[in-house]
Amino acid sequence: MPRPDGEGLTDAQRFEQGMAVRREVLSDEHVDRAIASTTELTSDFQDYITRVAWGDIWSRAGLDRRSRSIAVITALIALGHHEELAMHLRAGLRNGLSVDEIREVILQAGLYCGVPAANTAFRIASEVFDAEA
Numbered sequence: 001m002p003r004p005d006g007e008g009l010t011d012a013q014r015f016e017q018g019m020a021v022r023r024e025v026l027s028d029e030h031v032d033r034a035i036a037s038t039t040e041l042t043s044d045f046q047d048y049i050t051r052v053a054w055g056d057i058w059s060r061a062g063l064d065r066r067s068r069s070i071a072v073i074t075a076l077i078a079l080g081h082h083e084e085l086a087m088h089l090r091a092g093l094r095n096g097l098s099v100d101e102i103r104e105v106i107l108q109a110g111l112y113c114g115v116p117a118a119n120t121a122f123r124i125a126s127e128v129f130d131a132e133a
Helices: 011-026 028-036 043-057 065-079 082-094 099-113 115-132
Strands: none
Touching (some): 065 082, 065 099, 065 115, 082 099, 099 115
């Protein structure tokens, strides 16, 4: 019997599970855009992130989605991945984080990742939250 952490699933089952989680976290609209823009060059990568990132890691039972969003937002701030940060700020809202909680995550990240990183994260968060309002 397949386990909740994905062990024992076939690649096809991991892909199916990953696609369901990916759609729940990022939205059907985002995933549909990503699929529509898939090319021969990027098709293996799309398959990989769906199976591994979403079908394996995001599907594990060890952390809830709110906690995973906090970890991802912090990592994206630290690494300066601004386009991904905007996407995962929206995902954080979908995963139940409030704007106030995201503010605290950015402040906490600023302490450890640096003031410029937090400054940029607040700018991106303001743009995302304004667009979502």
